Amino acid sequence: MPLVAIQVSACTSVGEAVFICGNIPQFGEWQINKACPLKAQSNRNNESNTRRIWTRNFEIEIGTKLQFRFLIIRKLINSAPNENHLHTVKKWETGMEPRNFTIQETTTVIECGKFGEIDNIKKWDGGWMTGNTEIRLSLFYNNDSVVMFNENFKSLEFSVSLSAYYLNDDISGNSSELFDNFNVQSCVLTEPNAEFQPQSKFGRHLKKGSYVVFSAQTPANPNNTGLTLNFSAAPQSNNHSHLFGSVIGQAHFLPSNLTGSSGNATVPICGNRSRPIGQISVSYLKIHSPTNLWLDCSRTFCRHFSNFNRALDVGHRGSGKSFGAAQAVQSEFSAIKENTLASFKVAAQSGADMIEFDLQMTKDNQLVVFHDFSCLLSLKMKVAGSHTDYHRVYVKDLTLKQLQELQIDHNSANERAEVSSPSLCSVDLFSALDCSLEEQQPFPTLKMVLEEVPADCGFNIEIKYPMILDNGDAEVPGEYCDINTYVDLILHDIKNYAGSRIIFFSSFSPEICTLLRKKQNVYPVIFLTSCGSSELGAYKHVVGSTSDFSINFCRAERLLGIAPGDLNVYSEIDFVDRCHQAALIVFVWGDTINKRAERNKLRSMGVEALIYDRSHDCRDWDQSIFIIERKNKEALLGSSIPLPQRSPHPIVDQFNDDNAEDENHFEEFDFFGLIP
Secondary structure, three states, rough: OOOEEEEEEEEEEEEEEEEEEEEOOOOOOOHHHHEEEEEEEEOOOOOOOOOOEEEEEEEOOOOOOOEEEEEEEEEEEOOOOOOOOOEEEEEEEEEOEEEEOOOOOOOOOEEEEEEEEOOOOEOHHHHHHHHOEEEEEEEEEOOOOOOOOHHHHHHEEEEEEEEEEEEOOOOOOOOOOOOOOOOOOOEOOOOOOOOOEEOOOOOOOOOOOEEEEEEEOOOOHHHHHEEEEEEEOOOOOOOOHHHOOEEEEEEEEOOOHOOOEEEEEEEEOOOOOOEEEEEEEEEEEEOOOOOOOOOOOOOOOOOOOOOOOOOOEEEEEOOOOOOOOOOOOHHHHHOOOOOOOOHHHHHHHHOOOOEEEEEEOOOOOOEEEOOEEEEEEEEEEOOOOOOEEEEEHHHHHHHHHHHHHHHHHEEOHHHHHHOOHHHOOOOOOOOHOOOOOHHHHOOOOOHHHHHOOOOOEEEEEEEEOOEEEOOOOOOOOOOOOOOOHHHHHHHHHHHHOOOOOOOEEEOOOOHHHHHHHHHHHOEEEEEEEEEOOOOOOEEHHHOOOOOOHHHHHHOOOOOOEEEHHHHHHHHHHOOOHHHHOOEEEEEEEEEHHHOHHHEEEHHOOOOOOOEOOOHHOOOOOOHHHHHHHHHHHHHOOOOOOOOOOEEEEEOHHHHHOOOOOOOOOOEEOOOOOOOO
């Protein structure tokens, strides 16, 4: 069996190494926990201080067809000496097709060029959670979030850096902090070209109105991890130049300050004499690795999209919303109950490319499809002919069995009861309870939808998670389910039942989008936003408060796209162009899109998808683009005619740095890459 050397050049930092993962046992059979490390050679080319050749010899039989990817993996040192250290993926190659090579008799060396670069095109992405935990502190810098007690400090401009450490470390000098074991990074979402980067010596310069996110990764239980924000005088500080670089104070965050997966924390800023000189308020997010790890690196669609020469038609809640205010025009509603299997199947059979539906969790941790966080429980009176009373209940407070068996109605039921003519609302909602057809029942589970809706129909799954409205009211009172547990349950069902279906995740919650992006490496994520529009429904969260914040967030988290409301696109004429310049695809939602003329206007702007109601009645195409593609592919597979090559999406914006090997782009999305 011949000995073959595989070589690749890559930029790495201390504690990082290049691994190979592929289709043969020597490469780990696509499981990153079995990937094989390469050995670094000396820096002969001197391209940069960190670029080196990585190589390893393998015994491989002649004729073997190799498929493989390279990964840059970082070693995280565990605080407990008797526990295994963790390896986490920092970067990995993400082309639609992996590297391919067939071993010949004369093969001795496989030169693979640069990491992440195939055919002179950069194709790599950041890693995902594979056993570690990431802790984030977010600071929106204003007079309320950072309060200095001392008058001398109130006029001082600060730079802030993050330190992470194990609480049981030996502070005499053998500290895990000496080696950047926590991969500390930061990002300023208010700066152009926002992205997470290793922090500089003094961290980030704070400016009023800036939004800074600090992150640190730990392989250990986060309950043994401490975080400290270090405040030093910035060089821009007037009349305080002599203090430049000096640490003015520190804010310590212990596990007791960061309870649960997310929340807000306020701690004192202590000066050099350990006395409080101010206080700081931040929001925090813990990103745990999913309970069922995603270890397969054979494929990914996270940053891939295809040029179909037309915008995708996405059926809103299936065949469209079927209820609303009683005074609404009857033609606005679908005659098929929204968010039901019946609504989804009709939309799919009518030619919708995708369907959009809303997902949330019940009291017994079941994932159900329903739009509103609350509904009305019907209370029938004993006296015949008396009116029906309703009691508002939240989906999170009822079990799946209760939702499916109790007499439940929509929140608009009280309004409809006050209207003399029931025809003002085209649907007697939830009358399906009197029907034996299960497909018309409300509250189908995610598993049911994945298994029963035709596989050719793509899904845009909106993950509901309660937020604070712009007026300060909570969408849902009281405690909600743990955000990590919630996302893990969703990914469990997707992993087990999605098959080769096209799936996009979306959410108005920035935290949900972040978790969906960081916990898996296959499906793309879209950020839903109203950009602060009160007409579309604004949230207090600063990330979605403006178009710039929304675009920068998507860029920093390396999401595939953004989904603004129709009014956002109309009010900012360059909105779509700015998204494309940031390498984001654009899905648009809103009531005006129900009109064909408005859809045509948005198509002319170059949006990638339109989410609208009654797609079964007013669809613009006879058949789903994905069904057409599948049929064309099936017709050509048996012939000698080469398969047509779909053109990559033209919106590719690369921000190259040879030292960091950084980029920001999305590639062609081969939706049928899983079909043999």
